[in-house]
Amino acid sequence: MNQQDVKKESVEFNKLEKKLRRNVGNAIVDYNMVEDGDVIMACISGGKDSFAMLDILLKLKQVAPIKFDVIAVNLDQKQPGFPEHILPEYFEALGVPYYIIDKDTYSVVKEKIPEGKTTCGLCSRLRRGTLYSFAEKIGATKVALGHHMDDIVETMFLNMFHGARLKAMPPKLLSDDKRNIVIRPLAYCREKDLISYAEKREFPIIPCNLCGSQENLQRQNVKAMLNEWDRQHSQRVYSIFKSIQNVSPSQLADEALYAFKDLAIDRSGERKEYEYSSEEISSSGTGTEVQYFDINNL
Template structure:
């Protein structure tokens, strides 16, 4: 590679790194993910997403306006062939406090799930339960997971198509028992950017096929659908995600979410038509500017 190509590649990587840090900073600020004194348990699977999440959080930790602690945690589920040394070696080299939680969920999954069936769902539930319990044990105040914007959009359609529910992955979540807060700092980041970032950083990726299970075929079908949409109609995934942040309960049909039953007329105030000033037809330019066209002030507060 020539010197010019090297320089161009470095510039592109710097732009990518800044974009990802800015998006993570926005997500943290928008959802108040990290507060002063937090102890963040960063869950590492050995995949590109969780490596990128840890890398970016370590960078933000140095410049953030509040002090917080990071501790990396990996769960060794005893899959045959799992390279036990990879993550501890990597984390020791970084100087990051870490724990390896050993729990033989592999045997449980193999015993319960029939041969040939996808094990991912049960495996994920068992892993999540173990990690939640460990977060309490070490006094972690937040549990950070590496789901990104594509994961969130795909989950929306999985629930819509296969579960009949309008539900996705929130960037911040309180567990059902109220004992853990889950955060997803990569919620505004695209998977393609994370993949490029991981290649540049040369993370020691551990494949997710050690258990011999097929990937969730439904999720793969949805992923392909969203990828094709994004290819034909650039920005569609962004619009779908934006819709999750601008929900109008009165325009849906959930009777628990909105009181349709007791709707009543209210003509005590002038109508919108009556209040409108027809003498001013000037176009309000700002209403056409996307919300993320300028860097919000809260990004600057994180010193990004």
């Protein structure tokens, strides 16, 4: 690679890094994800997304106008062949405080889930319970997960197609027992940008052999659908994500969110003119012209 190519590559990487940092910064501000004095437990799986999240959080920590701490935590689920040395060595090189939690959730998942069935649901519940309790033990005030915009949109479609629910993953979440707050700093980041960033940063990616080997996962089908949409319309995924930030309950059908049964007309005030409201009657089956009634006198 000649000097000009090296310079071009460096410029492109700087643009990408600034874009990701800006997106993370905007998400943090919009949802008040990080506050002064926070202890953020960054959950690192060994995948590209969690590596990028940790990398960007540590960079923002250096320039942020508030003070917060970041602690890296990995849950070693005892998957066969998992390279246990990679993450401790990486964290040591970064100089970031870290913990490795040993918990054999792999055996539990393999025991409970029949061969060929999706393991993600049970696996994520086991991880979540372990990480929530550990966050309390180390005094973490926020639990940071590496889900990005594509993950959030994919989850919405999965819930629609397979759960009959209009539900995604929020950028910020209070746990059901109200003892933990989960944040997703990458909520405004696209997966394709994170892939490029991980390649440039040469993160020591660890594949998930427990679920990643299941080629026919429902999520993979939804991902393929969104990738096709992305090829046809580059802003499609972004538009879908923006839609879950711009919800109109009265235009949906959930009676718990909007009191459809209590709707009633109110013609007591002066009516504003509707656009194109004038009409000409060419025929009528009532035998009379249209009469306007005062509902209060009925």
